[in-house]
Each structure stands twice: as C-alpha cells, then as structure tokens.
Amino acid sequence: MSAVGQRPGRATASLRHRLAERGIDPTLLLLVPGLVVAVALFVYPFSYGIGLTVQPTAAMQEQWGGGALANYVAFFRDPFVFDSVWLTMRLALPAALFNVLASVPVAMVLRHRFRGKRLLTSLLVLPITLGTVLTAQGLLIFAGRQGWINRTLLELGLVDEPLKLVNNYLGVMLSLIITGFPFAFLLISSYLSGIDPSLEQAAKTLGAGWWQRFRRIVLPLLAPGLATTFVLTFVLAFSVFPSARLVGDAMGETRVMSLMAFRAFGEQNDYTMASTIALMMGAVELIVVVAVLGLRSLLYRGTTGGKG
Amino acid sequence: MSDFESLELRGVGRRFGGVDALAGLDLTIRAGEFVALLGPSGCGKSTALNCLAGLLPLTHGEIRLDGRRIDTLPPERRGFGMVFQSYALFPHLSVAKNVAFGLQMRGVPRAEIDARVRAAIDLVKLGEHAKKLPGQLSGGQQQRVAIARAVVLEPSLVLMDEPLSNLDAKLRLDMRTEIRRLHQSLGLTTIYVTHDQEEALSLADRLVVMREGRVQQVGTPDELYESPASWYVADFMGYRNILPATVVSASGGEAVVELPRVGSAGDGGVRLIGRAVGGLGAGDRARVAVRPEDFTVTGAPRVAPASTSGGGTTGDAGSVPGSVSVVEYHGREFAVGVQAGDTMLHARATTAPDVGGAVTLTAPVDRVLVFPESLDAVVVAPREVAA
Numbered sequence: 001m002s003a004v005g006q007r008p009g010r011a012t013a014s015l016r017h018r019l020a021e022r023g024i025d026p027t028l029l030l031l032v033p034g035l036v037v038a039v040a041l042f043v044y045p046f047s048y049g050i051g052l053t054v055q056p057t058a059a060m061q062e063q064w065g066g067g068a069l070a071n072y073v074a075f076f077r078d079p080f081v082f083d084s085v086w087l088t089m090r091l092a093l094p095a096a097l098f099n100v101l102a103s104v105p106v107a108m109v110l111r112h113r114f115r116g117k118r119l120l121t122s123l124l125v126l127p128i129t130l131g132t133v134l135t136a137q138g139l140l141i142f143a144g145r146q147g148w149i150n151r152t153l154l155e156l157g158l159v160d161e162p163l164k165l166v167n168n169y170l171g172v173m174l175s176l177i178i179t180g181f182p183f184a185f186l187l188i189s190s191y192l193s194g195i196d197p198s199l200e201q202a203a204k205t206l207g208a209g210w211w212q213r214f215r216r217i218v219l220p221l222l223a224p225g226l227a228t229t230f231v232l233t234f235v236l237a238f239s240v241f242p243s244a245r246l247v248g249d250a251m252g253e254t255r256v257m258s259l260m261a262f263r264a265f266g267e268q269n270d271y272t273m274a275s276t277i278a279l280m281m282g283a284v285e286l287i288v289v290v291a292v293l294g295l296r297s298l299l300y301r302g303t304t305g306g307k308g
Numbered sequence: 309m310s311d312f313e314s315l316e317l318r319g320v321g322r323r324f325g326g327v328d329a330l331a332g333l334d335l336t337i338r339a340g341e342f343v344a345l346l347g348p349s350g351c352g353k354s355t356a357l358n359c360l361a362g363l364l365p366l367t368h369g370e371i372r373l374d375g376r377r378i379d380t381l382p383p384e385r386r387g388f389g390m391v392f393q394s395y396a397l398f399p400h401l402s403v404a405k406n407v408a409f410g411l412q413m414r415g416v417p418r419a420e421i422d423a424r425v426r427a428a429i430d431l432v433k434l435g436e437h438a439k440k441l442p443g444q445l446s447g448g449q450q451q452r453v454a455i456a457r458a459v460v461l462e463p464s465l466v467l468m469d470e471p472l473s474n475l476d477a478k479l480r481l482d483m484r485t486e487i488r489r490l491h492q493s494l495g496l497t498t499i500y501v502t503h504d505q506e507e508a509l510s511l512a513d514r515l516v517v518m519r520e521g522r523v524q525q526v527g528t529p530d531e532l533y534e535s536p537a538s539w540y541v542a543d544f545m546g547y548r549n550i551l552p553a554t555v556v557s558a559s560g561g562e563a564v565v566e567l568p569r570v571g572s573a574g575d576g577g578v579r580l581i582g583r584a585v586g587g588l589g590a591g592d593r594a595r596v597a598v599r600p601e602d603f604t605v606t607g608a609p610r611v612a613p614a615s616t617s618g619g620g621t622t623g624d625a626g627s628v629p630g631s632v633s634v635v636e637y638h639g640r641e642f643a644v645g646v647q648a649g650d651t652m653l654h655a656r657a658t659t660a661p662d663v664g665g666a667v668t669l670t671a672p673v674d675r676v677l678v679f680p681e682s683l684d685a686v687v688v689a690p691r692e693v694a695a
C-alpha cells in the first residue's frame with residue numbers, strides 16, 4: 001500500500017504533489033493578501049455601489065416610476081442624462097482614434113536613429129507628466145479669448161474677432177489629444193520595437209516598397225497592439241472629467257457622463273443616481289472594449305519575430 | 309538562371325562611426341559561382357553582404373553588375389535574393405504566402421504565382437507544410453522556407469548570411485548538401501557568409517577569407533588549403549599548430565626557425581626547417597604552421613637536431629620532443645595532444661601512444677609553413693578564376 005512507510009514528516013512533498021495533480025498550486029496562496037486588498041478596495045465598494053443604484057430616492061421613484069429601477073428608468077428616459085452617453089462618445093472615440101492613428105507614423109519615423117531623437121521623444125512624451133488640470137490651465141492661457149494664439153492672430157490681422165478654441169468641444173478634444181497622444185505614442189513605439197527589423201529588410205530584398213512593407217508586414221503585426229492601445233486611450237478619454245469642466249462647455253456640448261454623475265452627487269445629493277450613472281459609464285466602456293478586443297481576436301496574434 | 313556575366317566590387321567599404329567595418333573589398337564574381345566569405349565573428353562579413361543587398365549604403369567604392377552601377381539602387385530594385393541568419397520569415401503569413409510575397413511584389417499573375425510557389429516549396433521538400441505558419445515549423449524547415457522564398461524569384465544573385473548557424477550539427481550537414489544541390493540544379497550565383505571553414509570549403513568554388521574588415525586571401529578551397537598566404541588563413545584552413553618562432557636563416561624558399569616556447573627550457577628551443585611563405589630574413593619574428601595530420605608521432609625521442617639533419621623538401625623538418633598528454637579516439641585515428649615545453653601540439657596517430665610517454669613529432673619540410681608574424685603586410689590580390 002502506498003501509505004506504508006510514509007511518515008508524517010515526509011508528507012509535505014507528497015501533499016504538494018497530490019495537490020498539483022489536482023491543479024492546485026500552493027504558491028497561489030501568495031495571492032491571498034492581494035485578493036484581500038482587491039476585495040476590500042474594489043469588489044466591496046463596487047457591489048455596494050450596485051446596491052445603491054436599486055435604492056432610488058422617493059423623488060426619483062415618483063418622477064420616473066419603475067420602483068427599485070427608477071434610477072435606470074431615469075437614465076434612459078431623461079434626455080438630459082442619456083444624451084451624455086452620446087456626448088462622451090463623440091469626444092472619446094475620435095480622440096482615441098486620432099491618438100492611435102497619429103502615433104503610428106510618428107513612432108515609425110522615430111524608430112530610426114537620427115540626431116535629436118531623444119529630445120524629440122522627450123518633448124512628445126512630456127505632456128504625460130503634466131496631468132489634465134495643468135493641461136487645461138495651459139490651454140486656457142494659450143488658446144483662450146485673451147490667449148497668445150488669439151492675440152497673435154488679431155495683431156497680425158488674420159482674424160477680426162478671437163477664435164473660440166476653448167470652453168467648447170474643440171477645447172476638450174485638444175486636451176484629450178495632448179494628454180492621450182504621448183500615452184498612445186509610447187505604447188505603439190514599444191509594440192513597433194517588438195517587430196524584428198530584419199522582417200522589413202527581408203521584404204525590401206523581395207522587392208517591396210515602403211508602402212507595401214507597411215501595409216503587408218508592419219501593419220498586420222502591429223494591429224493587435226493598435227487595438228490594445230485604442231482600448232486604453234479610449235478608456236482614458238471616456239472618463240474625461242477635469243478638462244470637460246475646465247476647457248469645455250460643462251452644461252452643453254461637453255456634458256460628459258462623469259460630469260453628470262458628479263452633478264447628481266454634488267448638486268442634487270442623489271448618491272444613488274450618481275452610482276447609476278457611474279455604473280452605466282462602465283457598461284458603455286465595456287461594450288466598446290469588448291467590441292474592439294473581439295475584432296482583435298480575429299487578427300494574427302502570434303510572435304512578431306522580434307524581442308517582444 | 310543568373311542573367312548576368314559578372315558582378316564587380318571595387319574598393320567597397322563601410323564605416324560605422326569612424327571605424328571601418330569593411331574596407332577595400334575588391335572581388336569579381338562570375339555567373340554561376342559559389343563564393344564563400346569566411347572569417348570570425350565581427351570581421352565584416354554581414355556588413356559586406358548587406359552592402360551588396362543594398363540594406364547598408366556604402367561609404368566607399370562601387371558595385372557594378374555587367375558594368376552597370378548598382379550600389380545606388382535601393383534593395384527592392386536590385387533583385388537579389390537574401391537568406392537571413394534569423395530567417396526573417398513573416399510570422400503572420402503561411403509558408404506558401406511567405407514564398408509568394410516576392411512574386412506578388414513584382415506583380416506576377418496569380419496563376420503563375422501559384423505554380424511557381426508550388427514548385428519552390430516542392431524543391432525544398434515542404435509540400436505538406438505549405439499552409440502552416442512559420443512558428444509551427446522546426447528550425448530546418450524554416451530555413452528551407454527562407455531559401456525557397458529567396459530562390460522563387462530566380463534572382464541573379466543569392467546572398468546567404470550564416471544560414472546554417474542556428475541549426476544543430478546533424479541538420480547542418482543535411483542542409484549543406486541541400487544548399488549545394490539547389491545551387492547546382494538552379495544554376496544560381498551564390499555568395500555565402502560563414503565562420504565555419506568546413507562549411508566554406510565544402511560548399512564554395514571560391515573562398516574569401518576576411519579579417520577585421522579586410523580581405524586576407526581569395527582563392528579556390530584547394531589553393532587556400534594547400535598554400536595559405538598568412539598564418540591567419542592557415543589557422544582557418546586546419547593548421548591547428550600555429551607557433552611563434554624566430555627566423556634563424558632563410559634562403560631558397562626555406563627558413564630555419566627557432567621555437568622558443570617549444571622543447572625544454574634552457575636549450576634555446578627547438579629548431580625546425582620549413583617552407584617560407586612571404587618575405588623572411590634572419591632575426592624576423594615568424595609563425596610556424598603545421599597541420600595535426602602532417603606530424604608523425606614516434607615513440608623513442610630522436611637526438612638529431614634539425615640544424616644538422618639538413619634540408620631538402622623531402623627531408624625532415626626536424627623533430628620536436630614532448631610527452632603525450634591527451635589521446636582522443638576519432639574513429640579511424642587518434643588525436644594526440646603532445647606537451648612540448650609550454651606549448652600543446654596537436655598530432656594524429658593510427659595507434660594510441662601511452663599518455664605520459666615521451667614521443668617525438670616530425671614533419672616533412674614542405675608541410676611546415678613559416679609565415680611572417682605581421683598580418684598587415686599580407687595583401688593578396690584577388691586571383692581571377694580561369695573562366
């Protein structure tokens with residue numbers, strides 16, 4: 001029998017072995033502290049938030065009906081609230097798309113070695129350190145009615161009255177690009193450096209010009225990285241709050257979802273409605289992320305033949 | 309298949325930040341030739357190949373194909389096939405699509421592409437793997453795809469950069485034969501880079517031995533094997549015993565040298581007579597090169613020193629006393645390591661001598677080559693092969 005001669009002192013090795021046979025790895029116990037923190041800081045508040053959404057205020061129930069789901073009814077029925085989904089999308093999608101698409105050629109060019117490359121890279125990445133509030137402040141000074149751009153244009157007589165560059169859709173878009181582009185650029189640069197440069201050299205010797213090399217070799221290998229970068233910059237842009245308020249038109253065309261949640265919470269003291277809007281924000285993001293990652297899974301995702 | 313007469317490299321050079329990676333490469337390659345660039349890692353072989361392919365711009369010299377300058381053309385317009393050391397297969401394309409890539413770039417009609425791709429894949433015996441991605445193939449199979457991808461275009465010139473260095477020993481031998489077979493059956497012109505002299509000797513019609521970006525010697529395998537121009541080339545051609553020496557006297561193509569570090573200390577070292585290669589005078593520092601298989605191992609130490617036993621190309625070069633320190637079995641024969649003074653000498657023997665026993669090594673005079681120590685003096689003009 002297997003138990004014969006198996007003293008308790010020797011049991012640990014065989015226990016570990018037996019556990020492993022059943023797919024249990026004791027080193028996973030190391031995850032416990034992390035799990036505790038995750039549950040305490042994320043899972044519990046999140047569940048609590050969901051709980052709140054189905055405890056609408058009496059006023060809400062009276063106005064929108066639907067009983068416990070009154071907040072959700074309000075979200076979908078109240079155009080002032082529901083339109084914010086569209087308004088946020090209108091900012092986040094183009095901003096993410098632009099950041100990804102503009103990063104590709106810049107990152108391609110910056111792959112090569114040339115004088116001043118480090119300086120240029122640093123300048124491109126610098127805005128990441130500024131934060132959204134500082135960026136908004138800068139935009140106001142630079143592009144406001146009395147800002148340097150408008151003053152210069154007026155002095156030169158190129159415009160008769162100041163251009164409206166901030167406190168509207170354009171202002172927020174600029175801010176999203178300034179903060180999102182470096183992020184996308186860094187990610188795409190690292191995806192690009194993961195593609196073995198000898199692949200392009202091979203394509204060259206096979207007669208492919210630069211466009212064919214990009215289209216047939218680099219782009220397919222980069223595509224999964226583009227999808228990931230798009231998702232990340234989209235999420236970043238979707239939760240835009242400071243710039244929507246500071247350089248946007250907070251009650252008009254940049255009435256984004258995070259602003260609506262803040263309004264419900266801060267101005268109307270409706271904690272449950274604020275939670276509902278926050279949850280719906282997450283839902284919308286999730287839909288976009290799943291859609292993009294679904295498309296990504298159709299692409300080639302093996303090795304890129306490089307160090308990556 | 310090669311649609312040109314000759315490819316000429318004139319003074320081709322490439323600098324990286326003030327350092328010559330390749331300098332003064334003169335070489336004329338005829339259609340159908342198999343030329344190997346041989347040298348240790350870092351001697352500029354890949355640089356030379358990349359310059360030819362157009363992947364690196366030249367800093368000096370010019371390349372002409374039948375008199376037409378091509379070094380100013382971008383790589384995609386040169387029409388050379390290249391096989392990379394890392395294979396550089398497109399990981400997202402199937403074997404068939406990898407091979408078809410070049411044909412598509414050239415706008416070859418669909419039906420012709422299909423036929424030529426199939427033929428190329430059959431040529432490298434990968435018929436049943438055509439639909440697989442490169443990642444699903446073994447190293448040797450990937451290598452064959454890389455070769456098929458290059459030769460399907462019927463290029464005027466195929467460049468191969470250490471194509472076998474990532475394969476294991478057995479596969480390397482098989483692929484070597486395969487490459488030679490393809491070269492001959494397709495009538496390709498091939499330039500092949502390697503650091504492995506065996507590979508170079510067995511594959512090439514002509515060898516170019518390089519050192520620190522410069523050509524040391526150009527010649528057929530036979531020429532290089534029999535008469536290396538310097539001890540550096542000799543080292544590559546299987547002369548395992550390369551010994552520092554001082555010239556005692558030199559005349560009539562023969563030199564008497566003293567090997568200070570061979571033999572017992574105090575008696576001024578052993579003297580040998582050898583064939584002088586390059587200008588040597590009394591007192592010059594030299595290197596003596598002997599192949600292991602040219603040494604004869606005899607049991608009893610002989611007393612007669614070289615200086616008294618005299619010369620003559622058929623005579624003995626002299627004898628080196630020593631003691632056997634290693635014996636390795638190599639199939640038909642034994643590799644014997646003989647400790648002579650500070651130096652370990654390599655020899656071959658048909659019967660195994662006793663380890664620790666005293667032996668004498670002798671070699672015929674014309675098998676002992678004496679070279680000047682300095683390598684910079686050696687500049688060997690590329691020899692044209694009689695067409």
Ligand SMILES: Nc1ncnc2c1ncn2[C@@H]1O[C@H](COP(=O)(O)OP(=O)(O)O)[C@@H](O)[C@H]1O
Nearest residue numbers: 324328329347348349350351352353354355356
């Ligand atoms: N891109 C480069 N930049 C700077 N130095 C290089 C570059 N490529 C090669 N070199 C240098 O040129 C020399 C020859 O390199 P290479 O041609 O790759 O040698 P091999 O292929 O014979 O091993 C080496 O000293 C190497 O360091």
Ligand SMILES: [Mg+2]
Nearest residue numbers: 350353354355
């Ligand atoms: Mg190399």
